Amino acid sequence: MPLVTVLATGGTIATRTDAHGVGTAQDAGDDLVARLDLPPGVRVGVEDVLRVGSYLMTLERVHTLAVRAAEALRDPAVAGLVVTHGTDTIEETAYFLDLFHRDPRPVVVTGAQRPADAPDGDGPRNLGEAVTVAADDAARDLGVLVSFGGRVFAARGVRKGHTLAADTFAAPDTGAVGWVHGDRVGIEARPVRGPALDLAAFDPSGVRVDVVACHPDADAVALHALVAAGARGIVLQATGAGNANPAIAAAVGELTTAGVVVVTSTRVQAGRVAALYGNGGGADLLAAGAVPSGLLRPSQARVLLAALLGVHRDPGTVRAEFLARTTG
Numbered sequence: 001m002p003l004v005t006v007l008a009t010g011g012t013i014a015t016r017t018d019a020h021g022v023g024t025a026q027d028a029g030d031d032l033v034a035r036l037d038l039p040p041g042v043r044v045g046v047e048d049v050l051r052v053g054s055y056l057m058t059l060e061r062v063h064t065l066a067v068r069a070a071e072a073l074r075d076p077a078v079a080g081l082v083v084t085h086g087t088d089t090i091e092e093t094a095y096f097l098d099l100f101h102r103d104p105r106p107v108v109v110t111g112a113q114r115p116a117d118a119p120d121g122d123g124p125r126n127l128g129e130a131v132t133v134a135a136d137d138a139a140r141d142l143g144v145l146v147s148f149g150g151r152v153f154a155a156r157g158v159r160k161g162h163t164l165a166a167d168t169f170a171a172p173d174t175g176a177v178g179w180v181h182g183d184r185v186g187i188e189a190r191p192v193r194g195p196a197l198d199l200a201a202f203d204p205s206g207v208r209v210d211v212v213a214c215h216p217d218a219d220a221v222a223l224h225a226l227v228a229a230g231a232r233g234i235v236l237q238a239t240g241a242g243n244a245n246p247a248i249a250a251a252v253g254e255l256t257t258a259g260v261v262v263v264t265s266t267r268v269q270a271g272r273v274a275a276l277y278g279n280g281g282g283a284d285l286l287a288a289g290a291v292p293s294g295l296l297r298p299s300q301a302r303v304l305l306a307a308l309l310g311v312h313r314d315p316g317t318v319r320a321e322f323l324a325r326t327t328g
């Protein structure tokens with residue numbers, strides 16, 4: 001009988017609401033599993049890793065989770081892992097775990113949009129489906145997955161798309177890779193994944209990566225302030241296909257020369273970053289040394305940049321690896 005280990009981290013799936021209507025993550029993993037109708041023929045083990053809203057998932061905490069996931073997979077009896085997590089930053093955590101995951105067995109991340117004490121909570125169903133996916137051979141060799149609302153997404157490219165709706169996740173550029181319904185799992189596409197990074201080589205200390213919004217009135221003040229505060233990587237949340245303005249392009253040149261890795265991403269929902277325009281547009285950012293993020297949005301571009309800086313440190317190596325993983 002396949003064994004699935006659930007690593008609990010908190011999130012709305014574990015949240016209870018106080019008399020003022022304010023929610024905090026409170027339920028342990030055992031509480032979540034106790035509410036489940038377990039899929040037939042599956043055993044579940046539980047480990048509590050954290051109990052926080054996912055807006056509190058720092059790089060150090062995600063690193064801790066990745067280490068705990070790797071440890072859980074040392075047990076050969078385990079068929080796959082499920083991570084219960086807040087939805088706000090599932091896209092960051094799932095992608096971080098995916099970058100370091102080198103095991104054929106699946107890691108399936110899920111959560112809920114309605115809290116544990118809601119009468120119509122979506123948590124038990126999402127968790128039950130995630131366990132079903134994690135136990136299914138069809139989910140092997142796909143890396144880290146997000147199972148939510150009956151759909152299965154690759155970690156890379158998945159995004160939260162609605163603040164409150166239960167059907168919140170989407171992968172605007174690629175679509176879902178599969179589905180889960182009852183005890184049936186269908187996988188219809190294979191995620192594109194790079195070689196796994198070395199988890200033992202990752203050190204989050206000193207890895208500060210910030211996201212900077214570009215808008216028509218933006219200047220370079222935020223960029224310089226963040227670098228003065230210790231940022232070693234910056235992700236520009238640029239407009240359109242990846243445009244900013246001449247002041248930001250000039251700052252990108254200065255920061256790149258100083259060894260900061262600057263990535264251009266976009267605030268637009270779908271499509272690739274492209275170097276098309278001058279006057280501080282994407283072509284100027286590229287010429288100034290910025291690395292285009294490909295299809296990665298700022299949330300996941302930041303994760304890739306932080307992961308690479310935490311493994312390699314050297315800005316030239318980080319730039320080259322970032323490009324290799326986002327081009328094509």
Ligand SMILES: NC(=O)C[C@H](N)C(=O)O
Binds near residue numbers: 013053088
């Ligand atoms: N639906 C959720 O899980 C949102 C919550 N704020 C979290 O990310 O922890």
